[in-house]
Amino acid sequence: MRPESAVTTAEMRKIEADAIESGSVTGLDLMERAGAGAVSAARERLMPDPAGKRVLILCGPGNNGGDGYVIARILHDLDAEIELRALGAPGQGAPDALANRKRWLEIGTVMPLDDSAAMGAQPDLVIDALFGTGLARGVDPAIFDPVRARIGAAPIIAVDLPSGLCSDSGQVIGAEGGILPATLTVSFHRPKRGHYLRDGPRFCGALAVCDIGLGATEGAVRLVRAPDGLGKGHGHKFSYGHALVLSGGMGQSGAARLAARAALRVGAGLVTIGAPAEAMPEIAAQITALMLRRVDDAGNFAGLLDDPRINALCLGPGLGLGPREAALIGTALVSARPAVLDADALTLIAADPELRSALHPNCVLTPHEGEFARLFPDIADRSEGPGWGKPDLVAEAARRSGCVILLKGPDTVIATPEGNVMLHAAAYERAAPWLATAGSGDVLAGLIAGLLARGAAPAAAAQTGVWLHTEAARHMGAGLIAEDLPDLLPRVLQDL
Ligand SMILES: NC(=O)C1=CN([C@@H]2O[C@H](COP(=O)(O)OP(=O)(O)OC[C@H]3O[C@@H](n4cnc5c(N)ncnc54)[C@H](O)[C@@H]3O)[C@@H](O)[C@H]2O)[C@@H](O)CC1
Ligand SMILES: Nc1ncnc2c1ncn2[C@@H]1O[C@H](COP(=O)(O)OP(=O)(O)O)[C@@H](O)[C@H]1O
Ligand SMILES: [K+]
Incomplete structure (x- = not known):
């Protein structure tokens, strides 16, 4: 089952508590399933046959440690x-963790984490079950010292979260070094927001989410999925x-051309670039299916907008920062009109309370x-x-400004x-690091504008665009530059 959402610690606790309260499952059942799920993921991805392998397991004082036992x-x-x-x-x-520790002590031993004198040979696998969603403050980097030296090249499986990573924000809460970066993170029921946000993907390594029988309960932040087909x-x-x-003016039109080409490729029926007279020759020399109209000032722009068929606008890429703009x-x-406001448009809006107060629900703001x-x-x-x-801060910004906000990044939040x-994660199997290239944001703005022109609602256009x-x-993949993006769309659309 593919998760539809990423949850917070509070949501996950409530989902667990509701299930336990309903009598359908006990905390011990859930812990058993979590432990079994982590072992299955380990066998699938890292260690098919554990027999004879040395496994170093680090257990914390809470239920994350319980999973470790x-x-x-x-x-064993x-x-x-x-x-x-x-x-x-x-x-x-943590009675369930205590119960599992007791069960473990019937078959094995527990040594203190900081007793480096008694450390054995280098392990084949390390299981980090120190802290999960209960991480409340920064981890003292020194607690990892006794094991860090020994881990060598052994893969590390983080149970639920790499210890030190905040499950709500994806940030390392404490000092640098206060985290154990994982090779594979095995989480339960639903991914946590922190698996996708900020530093999360870098520290989680790969991500596996296993079912522990908590049904279809979801969190508030939805994960952006493939659109349902954009055929004509x-x-x-x-x-x-x-x-x-x-x-914008002469020498500044590249960004608008990128955006316009993306809008046309994503299926807008017509796309026009509006440019000041001085930039028109430069633009005309480089476009074919795109149309070009003169927009010197707000006066001729308003005239153009008398045409009700123009149903989506894109403003900002390469636009300029003067009074005309x-x-x-x-x-x-x-x-x-439905409008994407990006780049220079955002800088102008930030500086002008009157523009800011004119924002409306058909606007999509796409800040980095x-x-x-x-x-x-x-x-x-x-x-x-x-x-x-990040989802909380973008939600607050959208509420305050009365329009859709898309905060860009590998962890884009809308x-x-x-x-x-909504959270769109360009991470793990969908990592796209080559998007970190000049002009790729202009293409995104154009994609959203094209989708708005096709009639998508602002939030849907933002999700599909990203x-x-x-x-x-x-x-x-490698070698991508922004110019490539619009012309890669046919393959993407045909695969939908
Ligand atoms: N409750 C349940 O039913 C289930 C819980 N599960 C596991 O339980 C975890 C959550 O358990 P808990 O809520 O007990 O939390 P954790 O086990 O993540 O951590 C809480 C413990 O760590 C201590 N602590 C927190 N931050 C610290 C820091 N910086 N330095 C030192 N000590 C620190 C706390 O005082 C507390 O003792 C999940 O991540 C998951 O692994 C799973 O077993 C699934 C079922
Ligand atoms: N490492 C990355 N992984 C995935 N997407 C990225 C990454 N870096 C940047 N992006 C995306 O590329 C785009 C860059 O936009 P922006 O910062 O506005 O750049 P520009 O103004 O040069 O076009 C955004 O959509 C952002 O989400
Ligand atoms: K952990």
């Missing part, structure tokens, strides 16, 4: 050689909308981190950690003013 017992039954090291014993607050039916070109992309944005917002901080400095300043991560939040953007990059 279960894993020790199962691997498979004839692995277990060395179990614990950071204290589970207290009364019977209509003519005007059935698929007309997007207008505004360009501010006036163009004002005109676009007054027209209430720097632009986001300019737009919402107080939100961006708040440090992330348990209970507050939020609507009504409080719907998915297609990553997918196109994945089709190309």
